[in-house]
Amino acid sequence: MQSLKPRFTYLFCSTKGLILVALAMIALTSALFGTLSGPMAEWGVRDLIVKALNMELIPAEREGRIIILYHVIANAVIAIEVYIINDLLKIKRTLAAAINAVITVGYLSAMTFGLAFAYFGHNFIFHGVFIFGESLLFFGGMLFAIALWPWTKDTNLTGKQYARTKKGLDLERAAFFTLAVTTLGSVLFGAVPGSLFGNGFETFLAEDVIRMPGKNSLMLAVIGHLHIMLTEIAIACALIVGRWIDFRGILHKIAMPLMIVGTIVITAGVWMVVPYQFIAHTIIYGGSTLILLAGLLLLIFNWDQLIKTRIAELGLEKPGFFRKFKALFHDPLKFGATWQMLFMNFTTSFIGIFFAVKLDEIIRKWPAREEQIELTGHWHILATIIATILLFYIADQFGLHGRARQWFGWSIILFSDLAFGATVVFFMKRLFISEYTQQPLVDTVMALIEIGLGTVLVVLAGFMVWRLIDLFKARGRWASELAESKTE
Numbered sequence: 001m002q003s004l005k006p007r008f009t010y011l012f013c014s015t016k017g018l019i020l021v022a023l024a025m026i027a028l029t030s031a032l033f034g035t036l037s038g039p040m041a042e043w044g045v046r047d048l049i050v051k052a053l054n055m056e057l058i059p060a061e062r063e064g065r066i067i068i069l070y071h072v073i074a075n076a077v078i079a080i081e082v083y084i085i086n087d088l089l090k091i092k093r094t095l096a097a098a099i100n101a102v103i104t105v106g107y108l109s110a111m112t113f114g115l116a117f118a119y120f121g122h123n124f125i126f127h128g129v130f131i132f133g134e135s136l137l138f139f140g141g142m143l144f145a146i147a148l149w150p151w152t153k154d155t156n157l158t159g160k161q162y163a164r165t166k167k168g169l170d171l172e173r174a175a176f177f178t179l180a181v182t183t184l185g186s187v188l189f190g191a192v193p194g195s196l197f198g199n200g201f202e203t204f205l206a207e208d209v210i211r212m213p214g215k216n217s218l219m220l221a222v223i224g225h226l227h228i229m230l231t232e233i234a235i236a237c238a239l240i241v242g243r244w245i246d247f248r249g250i251l252h253k254i255a256m257p258l259m260i261v262g263t264i265v266i267t268a269g270v271w272m273v274v275p276y277q278f279i280a281h282t283i284i285y286g287g288s289t290l291i292l293l294a295g296l297l298l299l300i301f302n303w304d305q306l307i308k309t310r311i312a313e314l315g316l317e318k319p320g321f322f323r324k325f326k327a328l329f330h331d332p333l334k335f336g337a338t339w340q341m342l343f344m345n346f347t348t349s350f351i352g353i354f355f356a357v358k359l360d361e362i363i364r365k366w367p368a369r370e371e372q373i374e375l376t377g378h379w380h381i382l383a384t385i386i387a388t389i390l391l392f393y394i395a396d397q398f399g400l401h402g403r404a405r406q407w408f409g410w411s412i413i414l415f416s417d418l419a420f421g422a423t424v425v426f427f428m429k430r431l432f433i434s435e436y437t438q439q440p441l442v443d444t445v446m447a448l449i450e451i452g453l454g455t456v457l458v459v460l461a462g463f464m465v466w467r468l469i470d471l472f473k474a475r476g477r478w479a480s481e482l483a484e485s486k487t488e
Contacts, residue, residue: 007471010478014485015087017478018100019394020467022076022083025111026387027460029076033069033119039450055119064203068118068130072111074229075137079107080390081236082144085176088243090155091147099147102140109133138187145180148173161248163256171256172247176239178260182267183232189271190225193218207375211368220274228270230382235263235291237386241337242298244393251301255294262290281356292349299338303328306335332409333392333400339413340392344385347420348378351428366430374427381420388416388456395463399477411459419452 011017035045036057050057057065082103086096110133117126156168163171196218197203206223209215215223239259241247247255266287272280310327311319319327329335355363355374363371395408422445433441470476 010482015083016481018083022080026076063205065118068114072114075107079103095147099143106133106136141184148177150174150177163253175259178263186228193221207372217274224270224273245302251297255297258290258294262287295341302338333396336413337389337392340385340389347424348382370430377423377427415452415455419449422448
């Protein structure tokens, strides 16, 4: 028991330990419940899992199960981002520890009891604990927003490398604060209709009502909540990457105001979906454009720094184009973080714009099922791209280097992008192939998707096994990381 105490302290009191626990919970949940849909169901894996675990999967309750599953995974991702931000920014350690504790109890309660309620019989005590966990997360978010308050002398900037006002206000911290506040508002935007489930308001999936002409206010709020929460998670990820790579200079000074204004505008646009849905999307597009521009500036800075750093390491005074091009790919983790942002535009942003522009001319002439597939794929690609970017940051912080760093980084980049590209072909197939001749194509892209995502999960599993083995060592990396955490 005495040997377990320091390991428990590491897992639940240090930033890296908390990230590992949340990452493990996400991986286990995704691996287990991912066997219940798609090709796994066709191959008979689903039936084996359901029988082995005695799950109760009533078809009429499918939407409710999926909603809870999405929420608990998103909760854990948000928890990881909070842990990272608490570690990156200047925050009082006692307040950061309190935030981490509340967030951890919140997401673990919601995940454990929410999944138990959804998949293993409807014990409403479990559902109550699930709601309690969600409430704790919201409370932790309020503490987080307080901790990020940027208008203090302690957090003012004096240098000229980073975005700030004349009085020294740190605009990057202001962007984090804006993100925290708008996220809390967006949580309430979804909590209000959620509180009315079962009281005259039935559970539904957004993609299933896309062609319903008369959506009520509660349905619009749920759809808006889905979009804005994923957007807020993506913005947090971009800000974390910026802090990781030490984003600075003129591009930083331009990007941070864009990020702040873009976050406010896109959030306001989503909230306006309920009362003014016909102009809300125009506002959302405006906010999205500002955020994408900030992301582009982040990418330009990162790639320029990667090239300069590698050229300096090699001691080259006048490198040619190919030397610079090769230098860009030296570190797959830092390169991959912004490459995935760029690749996202080809698999989600540009596709989404095409669907919006050609909605009446092309898309609405397709069977409804095809449009549902596109929407589902769109959200899943964006969520998974965010996950891969966070994995790059986590792997770097845990000291992955050498060949392991190369294999980890390039495996995730290549195989995740293979899966994303195949998914795009799958949901855009009606543009270039008929329903009667599509089956060979569908079989191929589904196999590529499974290969791509399966490989990413295997790579992640390898990383987690490495850390698990280390945890059993008396003087493993975890011990030095714990000592470092205590020193801080």
